[in-house]
Amino acid sequence: MSVVSSVVVPYASYLRVYEPLAAFQEPERAHWARYARRAVLPTAQDELRGSLADLLATPPVGVPVHESGDAFVAEVDGEVCVCPWRTRLRGWLALEELEDLFPAKVLDAVLPAVVRGQAATDHERWRRRNPDARPWIRSTVWHVPVRWFVLFSDADRLYVPAGREDGESGEKGPLLRYRTPMVEARRRLARTLKTLRETVDEGPLAAGLVDVGRWLEEFHPRSLVELDYSGLVHALDGRALADDRSAADVAEGIAALRAGDGDGAGEAYARLAERWRAVRNLQNAN
Secondary structure, three states: OOOOOOOOOOOEEEEEEEEEHHHOOOOHHHHHHHHHOOOOOOOHHHHHHHHHHHHOOOOOOOOOOOOOOOEEEEEEOOEEEEEEOOHHHHHHHHHHHHOOOOOHHHHHHHOOHHHHHHHHHHHHHHHHHOOOOOOOEEEEEOOOOHHHHOOOOHHHEEEEOOOOEOOOOOOEOOEEEEEEEHHHHHHHHHHHHHHHHHHOOOOHHHHHHHHHHHHHOOOOOOOEEEEEOHHHHHHOOHHHHHHOOHHHHHHHHHHHHHOOOHHHHHHHHHHHHHHHHHHHHHHHHO
């Protein structure tokens, strides 16, 4: 894959699942084993720049014609794990959400109705042949959903300031991400959902956790779950990024609910809300 430009796209964050090679059937398993041995692998910014470049074409390309053969690669206890991009599938899924995000006139200007209609037809045809397909990556813009933080503890946090380099991956800062074994992510989600159901009325957070839980159940139990701020780090100044302990705030709030401490839960949520309100204000400014 070629890099489209060096411009950093600052607004997307990602929730990813890396599966061990044993989770894949041949010949895909052999493909990913060869792929993981490459000296240089593409980044999330490479994928996002390519997608944005497609939108600038005439007519715009809302969904890639061919599925991506790229993936993110990580090592878990000496075992190679991969997170396939599946850019085409994710493009189809994203298009289904666009009508709820943009006014019709704006949407037609970016992606004409005829382009969206053809993409929907292609997706339906593909889905009939691949009824069990699911993406390894979820993404969002200008924030990180609270339900994603539930999967992690503060000990899973990796922060690399600007100008420094992650000694393990070689990635340059600024960088902020969380990684945890699948078994821990599922355990934290189940415990949080139980606490919410025992202490508060069913609401968006509980519904969101159910959705994430169903998604995680689709993957191998020895998988790795990652939350990556990715380009979103550039929407926060250095001090705000260094001080960002959002997963710890969520864990503290849930623990307070479990202990019957409503005030403590409110304080933790207030810190979280204030931090992300500042980022959302940047979205509105844009």
